[in-house]
Amino acid sequence: MERIPVLQVGMGGVGRTLVEQVLTFNERFGGRYGFRFAYVGLADRQGAIVADERIPPAVLLEALAAKRAGSSLADVPAGGPLLDWRNLLTPVPCIIVDVTAQDDAELGLAEAVVQGHRVVLANKKPLCGSMETFRALTERGNTRYEATVGAGLPVISTLRSLLDTGDPVTRISGCFSGTLGFLMTQLEDGQPFSAAVLEAKQRGWTEPDPRDDLSGMDVARKALILARTSGFSAEMEDVAVEPLFPDQLGALSTEEFLAELPTLDHEYRDRFDTIAGQGTTLRYAAQVALDRLSVALTEVPRDSPIGSLRGPDNLVVFQTQRYAERPLSVRGPGAGVEVTAAGVLSDMIALGREWR
Numbered sequence: 001m002e003r004i005p006v007l008q009v010g011m012g013g014v015g016r017t018l019v020e021q022v023l024t025f026n027e028r029f030g031g032r033y034g035f036r037f038a039y040v041g042l043a044d045r046q047g048a049i050v051a052d053e054r055i056p057p058a059v060l061l062e063a064l065a066a067k068r069a070g071s072s073l074a075d076v077p078a079g080g081p082l083l084d085w086r087n088l089l090t091p092v093p094c095i096i097v098d099v100t101a102q103d104d105a106e107l108g109l110a111e112a113v114v115q116g117h118r119v120v121l122a123n124k125k126p127l128c129g130s131m132e133t134f135r136a137l138t139e140r141g142n143t144r145y146e147a148t149v150g151a152g153l154p155v156i157s158t159l160r161s162l163l164d165t166g167d168p169v170t171r172i173s174g175c176f177s178g179t180l181g182f183l184m185t186q187l188e189d190g191q192p193f194s195a196a197v198l199e200a201k202q203r204g205w206t207e208p209d210p211r212d213d214l215s216g217m218d219v220a221r222k223a224l225i226l227a228r229t230s231g232f233s234a235e236m237e238d239v240a241v242e243p244l245f246p247d248q249l250g251a252l253s254t255e256e257f258l259a260e261l262p263t264l265d266h267e268y269r270d271r272f273d274t275i276a277g278q279g280t281t282l283r284y285a286a287q288v289a290l291d292r293l294s295v296a297l298t299e300v301p302r303d304s305p306i307g308s309l310r311g312p313d314n315l316v317v318f319q320t321q322r323y324a325e326r327p328l329s330v331r332g333p334g335a336g337v338e339v340t341a342a343g344v345l346s347d348m349i350a351l352g353r354e355w356r
């Protein structure tokens, strides 16, 4: 049975769930595929556990328990302090899994790909640096990133199969954020903006600082990833982004920002009241086309696919040469640690199947 070395960076909600799913895969399905994943490195912000051959399952379970209890991997008996995950790269090729939200990893990952390592990302940021780095990371086909758009939904794999079968994309549109989808549904149902943001935060559906969602940047990154994967050469500055709060609230601390949220209630109530009775609603929608890259609050017919979305569901609509009149769409829950980890694991399995 082949052992495929894995270095996982990140042990947050997605990372911990992924370790559990990998252990289950090894036990139940490794035999069917002829390989198992062997963790040779596991890192968080401050620490790491490493092994030459593999970290034993019992040690992985200890690491999970420690992370759930709020400790660092630096503090578990098998662990130690770590300054930089790049120090853990093995001399033989491994799968590097980035389940962090770090924003300075792309060059290290691109270099690792050149050295023969494979990369699997839930983290969008490494794909949103320069176009040149995106190409360096992806051109060999050794970097996979299904979970970066739509979490576990088959968005990137659908796009790839359209492109690989010679069906060029003319437009991709939809709602790519579960958090903003929830927010719009709550506003539509009459909840004040401030209360809806706080409820999303309490449910664990926003980043610790909700401005990371409300700025539109998370959706903009997804739009850029889809554009680049479609073959459009684009930079982050090419995406027109409409934030959901004014500039002056950007400089506040998180607590001050949360305290100021009620000052926006009136504006959002007005925007929904203005369109009441017209058969339309507002959605935070993305447009990806050669001549247009934008993410913005958009008025849409209430009975359209996008207008009928409820809660944190995502919708990604592909308009292509073949799917011109009736576009192809992928719809479903676009967030959550279980589905996101499963998206990462399916990329790992795909790389494992072509390992030799």
Ligand SMILES: NC(=O)c1ccc[n+]([C@@H]2O[C@H](COP(=O)([O-])OP(=O)(O)OC[C@H]3O[C@@H](n4cnc5c(N)ncnc54)[C@H](OP(=O)(O)O)[C@@H]3O)[C@@H](O)[C@H]2O)c1
Binding pocket: 009, 010, 011, 012, 013, 014, 015, 043, 044, 045, 046, 072, 085, 099, 100, 101, 102, 122, 123, 124, 147, 148, 150, 151, 334, 335, 336, 337, 340
């Ligand atoms: N949650 C979802 O539903 C979802 C859906 C799709 C995509 N994603 C993406 O998946 C990624 C992970 O999400 P999450 O919810 O698991 O985040 P999270 O709970 O905040 O966990 C992030 C993990 O990354 C670690 N980390 C951060 N910077 C690091 C660095 N420089 N070196 C090593 N480790 C580092 C953190 O270490 P500490 O534990 O020491 O803080 C933590 O373990 C994010 O990029 C997110 O956007 C998430």
